[in-house]
Amino acid sequence: MTILWIILATIVAALVALFHYGYIFSNKKNNKQKPWFAFLRFLTVFTILILFLDLKFDKTTYQTIKPLLLVQVDNSSSIAQLKVNEDLKTDYAVLIEHPTIKDNFEIQRFSFSNQVQPLDSINFNGAETNIYNAIEQPQKLFKDRNKAVVILTDGNQTSGNSYRYATIDSKTAIYPIIYGDTTNYPDLKITQLNVNRYSYLNNEFPVEIFTSYNGASTVTTQFKITSGNTTLHQEQIRFSKENTSKIVNLNLTSKQVGTQSLRASLTPLTAEKNISNNYRNFAVEVIDQQTKILILSNVMHPDLAAIKKAIASNQQRDVSIQKTIDNPDLNDYNMVIFYSPDNAFAKAYSQAKQLNKNTWTITGPSTDYEFLNSQMTAYSIELDEEVDEVQPILNTSYTTFNLEGYSYDDYPPVQVPFGAVRMNTVPNVLMFKSIGDVETQQPLWFTYEENDTRHAVFLAEGFWRWRAQSYLEEKDFKNWDELVGSQIQYLASNKRRNRLEIDYKTFYYQNQKIIINAQYLDKNYEFEDNGILNMTLIHTTTDRQIVRPFILEGNSYSVDLSGIGAGDYRFTVKVENDQLSQSGSLSILEFDVEKQFISAQDSDMQQLVGVESVYYQGQMEQVVAQLMQNPLLKPVERSSTSYASLIDWKYLLGIILLLLGLEWFLRKYNGLI
Template sequence: MTIFWIILAAIVAALVALFQYGYIFSNKKNNKRKPWFALLRFLTVFTILILFLDLKFDKTTYQTIKPLLLLELDNSSSIVQLKADEELKADYNSLINHPSIKENFEVQEFLFSDVIKPLDSLKFAGVETNIFNAIEQPQKLFKDRNKAIIILTDGNQTSGNSYSYASIDAKSAVFPVIYGDTTNYPDLKITQLNVNRYSYLNNEFPVEIFTTYSGSDAITTQFKITSGNMTLHQEQIRFSKDNPSQIVNLNLTSKKVGTQSLKASLTPLTLEKNISNNNRNFAVEVIDQQTKVLILSNVLHPDIAALKKAIASNQQRDVSIQNTDDNPDLNDYNMVIFYSPDNAFAKAYNQAKQLNKNTWTITGPSTDYEFLNSQMTAYSIEVDEEVDEVQPILNTSYTTFNLEDYSYDDYPPVQVPFGAVKMNTAPDVLIYKSIGDVETQQPLWFTYEENETRHAVFLAEGFWRWRAQSYLDEKDFKNWDELVGSQIQYLASNKRRNRLELDYKTFYYQNQKIIINAQYLDKNYEFEDNGILNITLIHKKSNNRTVRPFILDGNSYTVDLSGLEAGDYKFTVKVENDQLSQSGALSILEFDVEKQFISAHDQGMKKLVGIDGVYYQGQIEDVITQLLNNPLLKPVERSSTSYASLVDWQYLLGFILLLLGLEWFLRKYSGLI
C-alpha cells in the first residue's frame, strides 16, 4: 500500500512540474533549460508529498551485556574472632584483580552484617550478621539480570531467617566461600538468659539460664552468678554427649535500690578455644515500691477490666477496684481513677482535693454530668442525654509523653456525651473526636495541671474495644497497654512538668540499639522544634568523654548511643542557647553475639547449594573456574529497535530548501523572474 502512495506522489509531482513549465496545455516555445526546471520542481513537490505520507524506518542495534557478579563480603566482627580477616581480604583482592573476571563480568561489591550496603571500607566491625538478607535482597534488586552471587563469610548468622532455607531464582547462581576453621572443638556456652527487667526491693526475682556443651566426653563444670566480687549462687553442672544442654532455674533477692549488675559464668574447659561465650552479663532495676492505683466505680463494665489489665501489665503497678460504699482511704494510693462518677462520688472527690491527689476521670454509662460540672473548675460538659459514636484522632503534637510508637488508625467507635466540652484552662489534648468522616477539635482524651496536681479526662464509654483491636492488629495488647501505662506514669507523680524531659532506660545490652529521647518545650510549654540539644557522656571508669547531638524525630529529639563501649556512664543533656539541662546515669552491659562462635559454620550453606557448591578460603581459583564455565553466566546479546519518521529528518528539510533555492536562482539567471 505504501508503494502505491509513493507512485501516486511521483505521478502528481510530475504532472505539477510539467504543467507549470508548459509541457501540458501550453503553446509556448520550449526553452532548452525547461527540462532542468521541471526536474527541480518535480523533486521539490515529490519530496513534500513524501513527507505527508509520514513514512517510518526502523533501525536495529545490538549490545553485548555481561552477566553481573555480585561480590558480598561479611563485615561482622566474628571474621576477626576466627582470625580469618587476612585470608578473606587476600581472596577478595585476587578475585577483583583477575583478568578473566574483569573481561567477562560486570562486578558490583557489597558489605553485609546486619544490613547490606555498597563496599566502602572493610573493617569487620559489624555487631550482627544476617546472611539470609545477603542472599535474598540482591536477587530482588537485580531480578531481571543473570548474575552470580559470591558470598565471602564464616557462615555464622546471628539475626534474621535461617539462610539455609533461602530461595535462589532461575537467574541467579550462589557461590559461598567459607572462612575460618570449621573444626568442632569442645565448647561450653550460655545460649540464653531470661530475667525480668524490674524487681522490687527485698523481693525475689527468677532467673533462667540455658547452657549447652559441644563435645564427646562427659564433663563437670561450675556455674556461678556474681555481683562484683560477691558470689550470689554457684552449683555444679554435668554435661555429656547424650546430655548436651542444661537449664538452670533459681531465685535471687534484690537488696539495693537501683540497677543491680550481675554476671552468669561457666568455668572454662582446659581445651576450650573460645571462653567469651561462657559468660553473660545481665542486670535488674530494683525499685523500692509499687505505684498503687485505685479504680473507683459503682458499675460493672468491660472498660474496668480492660483498664485494670492494661495498668497491671507493668509489674511496678498495683491496681485495686472499689466502690464508694467501701469508703476507701485515698491516701493509700498514688492516684485515683473515677469511672462513671455520679453524686455518690462527692466524698471521694473532696478527699482527693484535700490530699492533692492526681486523678483520672472516665465517663461511663451512669455518669451524672451536672454533678461532674459542679466538681470541676477546669472544664465543663454540656448536659445532653444523647450520645455520639466517635473514633480517635491521635494528636501527634501532644507533649506530655512520647506518642511515637502509638497507632490508632481505624479503631472502632466509642460512645461519648453529645454535648460540647468547654475548657476553662489550657489542656493538653491527647485524642480528638472524629464523627464519621468529620475530624473535630473537640477533645476526647486530655490532660491538664491544676495547682500542684495533675489530671486526665477520658470522655468515652466502650474503650475496651480498643484494647481488643490492639490485639487483632498486633497479636498483643502492647499498643493500648503502653498508652495507658504512659498516662498512669504521668499521673502517678506530682512532679511538675519540666521544659526538658528525658526518656531512657537505666541499663542496655551492648548489642541493642541505645536510644535516648528528649522532650524540649518552650516557655509556654509547647513543643519546640528548633532546639539544639547535645549529650555529654563520661565513662565512670576511664573518664573518657563522648559528645553527641540529638536529632529531631517527629515530636521529640533522639540520640543513638549504639556502639559505645560497655561500662557505667553518667551524662548531661544541655540545650544550646537555653539554660536547661538534665543529668542521669546508665549502664551498658557487655554482650557481643559475634564472639559466641568458636568455628566457622558450613552446614547451612551445604543445605542451601549442596555439598559440592561450598568453597573454602584459598579456593578462589576454583570459584573463578566455575564462574567462567557456568552456562547461566555467559554474555547476552540484546537487540533494540528504534523507529524514525521522515518528518524528523532535518536533512530532508534542508534538501527541500536547496531545491527551491536552486530553482529560484536558475530562473533568475535565465530571466524567467
C-alpha cells in the first residue's frame, strides 16, 4: 500500500511541476531553462508529499550479553573464628581477577552476614549469618538474567530459613565454596534457651534449655544454672551417639526486684576444641507488681477481645472485662477503659473522677454521645445519628510516646461518629481521620491531660480490624500490640511528664542491635528537633567510659550502642545548653552466636546442589572450569529494533529549503521573477 502512495505522490508532484512551468494546459513557448526549474519543483513537491505519508524505517542492532557472575562473600565473624579469613580473601582475589572470568562474565560482588549488601570491604565482623538470603535475593534481583552465584562461606548459618531447602530457578547456577575444617569433633552445645523477659517478685518463672552433643562415644556432663557465685540448679546429663540431645525444663524463683542475670552451662569435655558454646547467659527483669486494667463494657463486640489480647500481650499487665451492673471497685485498678459508654456508665465515670483515675474512652455501637458530652469537659462531639467510614493518618509529630517503626496507612476503614469533634483543651493527636481521599485535621485517636490525670480517646468502632490487619502484614500482632502497649504504659502511670524521656530496656543480648531512644521537649512540652544529646556510659566493673551522641530520626532521638561489649553499665543522658539529664542502668549479656561452631559445615550445601557441586578452599581453577562448561552461562546475542519516522529527519527539512532556495535563485538569475 505504501508503494502505491509513493507512486501517487510522484504523479502528483510531476503534474504540479509540469503545470506550473507550462508544459500542460499552456501555449507558451518553452525555453531551455524550464526543464531544470520543473525538475526542482518536482523534487520539492515530491519531498513535501512524502512527509505526509509519515514513512517509518527500522534499524536492528545486535549486542552480546555476558552471563552474570554474582560473587557472595560470607563476611560474618565465624570465618575469622575458624581462622580461614586469609584463605577466603586469597581465593576471592583469584576468582575476580582470573582472566577467563573477566573476559566471559559480568561480575558483581556482594557480602552477606545477616543481610546482603554490595561489597565494599571484607572485615569478617558480621554478628549473624543468613546464607538463605545470599541464595534467594540474587535470584529475585536478577530474575531475567542467566547467572552463576558463587558463595564463599563456612556453611554455618545462624539466622533465617534453612538454606538446604532454598529454591534455585532455571536461570541460576549455585557454586558453593566451603572454608574451614569439616571434620566433626566431640562438642557439647547449648543450642537454644527460652525464658520470659519478665517475672514477678517471689513468683516462679519457667526456663527451657535445649542441649546437644556431637560425638561417637558416651559422655556425661554437669548442667548448671548459676547467678553470680550461687548455683540455682544442677543435674547430670548423659549423651551418646544415639541420644544426642536433651531438653531441660525447670522453674526458678525470682527473689529480688530488678534485673536477675543468670548463666546456663555444660561442663566441657576433655577433648572439646570450642567451649564458648557450652554456656548461655540470660536475664529476667523482676517486677514487684502487675498493672491492673479494667475494661468496662455492657456490649459484646470483637473489639473487646482485640483490646484485651493486645494489652495482655505484655505479661506485666492483668486485664479484666466487667459490666456496669457488676459494680467494680475502680480503686483496685491502675486505669479504666470505657467501651461504648452510655447512661449506665454514670456511676463509673463519677468514681473515676473522684479517684483521679486515668481513662481510655473507646466509642462503640451503643455509645450515647449526649451522655458522653455531659461527662467530658475537654472535648465534645456534635450529635448526629449518621456514621462515617474513615482510615487513620498517623501523626508523626506525636510526642507522648515514640512512634518509630509504626505505619498504618493501608489499614481498613472503621466507623466513627459523623459529628465533628470540638476540643476545649489542647490535645495530643495520635491519629487523624482520612475520609476517602480527603485527609482531615479531625482527631480520631488523641490523648490529653486534665489536672493530675491522663486520658485517651479512640472515636471508632472496629478496633479488631486493625489488629487483624497487623497480622496480615507482619504475620504477627507485634506492631499493633506495641502501639497499644505504649498507650497503656502512658495511661497506667500518673508520673509527671519529663521534658527528657529515655526509652530503653534493662538488658540486651550482645548480638542484638542495641538502640536507645529519647524524647526531648521544649518548655511548652512540644518536640524539640534542635537538641544536642549525648549518652555517657560507665562500665561498673572497669570504670571504662564511653560517650555516644544521639541522632535525630523523625520525631525522636536515637543512639546505637551495638558492639560496646558485654557488662553492666550505668549511664547519663544530657542535653547540651539545657539543664536536663536522665540516668539509668542497663546490662549487656555476653552471647556471640558466631562462636558456636568448631568446624565448617558442608552437608546442607551438598543437599542443596549435590555432593559433586560443592567445592572447598583452594579449588578456584575447578570452579572456573565448571563455570566455563555450564551451557546456561554462555553469552547471549540480543537484537534490538528501533523505528524512526521520516518526519523526524531534520536533514529532510534542510533539503526542502535548499530546493526552494535554489529554484528561487535560478529564476531570479534568469529574470523570471
